[in-house]
Amino acid sequence: MTAATAPRLHDITFWYDPISPYACLAFERLPLALQGLSVQVRYRPVLFAALLKANGQLGPAEIPGKRDWTYRQVLWLAQQHGVALDLPAAHPFNPLPLLRLGLATATDEAPGETSRYVTEQLFRHVWQGGRDATAPQRLAALEAGLQEHMTQRGRPWLAPDTDAVKQRLRENTDAALAAGVFGVPALVVGGRLFWGLDALPMLRDCLDGGAWFGTDAWDAPGRLPAAVQRRP
Structure with missing residues (x-):
């Protein structure tokens, strides 16, 4: 295959927080949504x-x-999509230890990224088994497993409570806000942001070169004036 005929490589950023069940569902369904594409x-x-x-x-x-509805809907969505998902023992919770554990595995070349394997471990820690996501024993076991994973691959490991790891998370948050990210999951490709599990078909249509994306329809909503604004 020549360079002229090689499939286009799509670079996608998947912004997530393991606290979000919708991000978990989108993560599990993403390979199917992208099937057949070079990404x-x-x-x-x-x-x-x-x-x-x-x-x-x-x-x-x-x-x-809305809290109760969210949990009902994600459980229904999980069984509809064939994804194993259990509500944790308590939710919401403080996800900082998990976020920092993930970024402790990041490399100097990509200090703000986690591999798909690591990302999967974070999501399944929360959303499989119905256990306490913040239990110290479970967090310690997760940390040991991730550290062993990195050691086996000859990759560096930073303790999750170091300033360097905390800075990685701050920089990710700043970068997400700069990219217009307002919630998770958010998938950004070519400057376009797709939000939520239900945006995966729309993302796929964009990557397939759907005709709608060649019109003004994407940009038009940004020019729509607001007739009234509520004050908090």
Whole structure:
């Protein structure tokens, strides 16, 4: 195959926080959504709470009524998509230890990224088994497993509580906000942002060169004026 006929390589950034069940579902369904395409996916953990704070929002699990609906819907979506998913023992929780564990595995070449394997371990730690995601014994076991994984591959490991790892997370959060990320999961490709599990078909259509993306339809909503704005 010549360079002229080689399939186009799509570079996709997958912004996530393991606290989000929708991010977990999107992660599990992503390979099917991208099947047959030439892609490079960069998994970048980000503090969801910081995105919410920057935009003056509450998370779904912080709003009565919406919290219960969110859990019902993700359980239904999981069985619809054939994804193993259990609610953790408590939710929401503080995801910082998990985010830092993930970024402790990042390399100097890609200091803000986690491999698909590491990302999978973070999600399954939370969303399989129905256990406490913040239990010290479980976090210690996860850390030991990730450290062994890195050692077996001859890759460096930073202790998750070091300033360097904390800085990686801060830089990821800043980069996500600069890219317009307001929630997770968010997938960014070619400057376009796709939000949520239900955006995967739309992402695929974009990558397939769907005709809609060649029109003004993508940019038009950004020019739509607001007739009224509520004050908090």
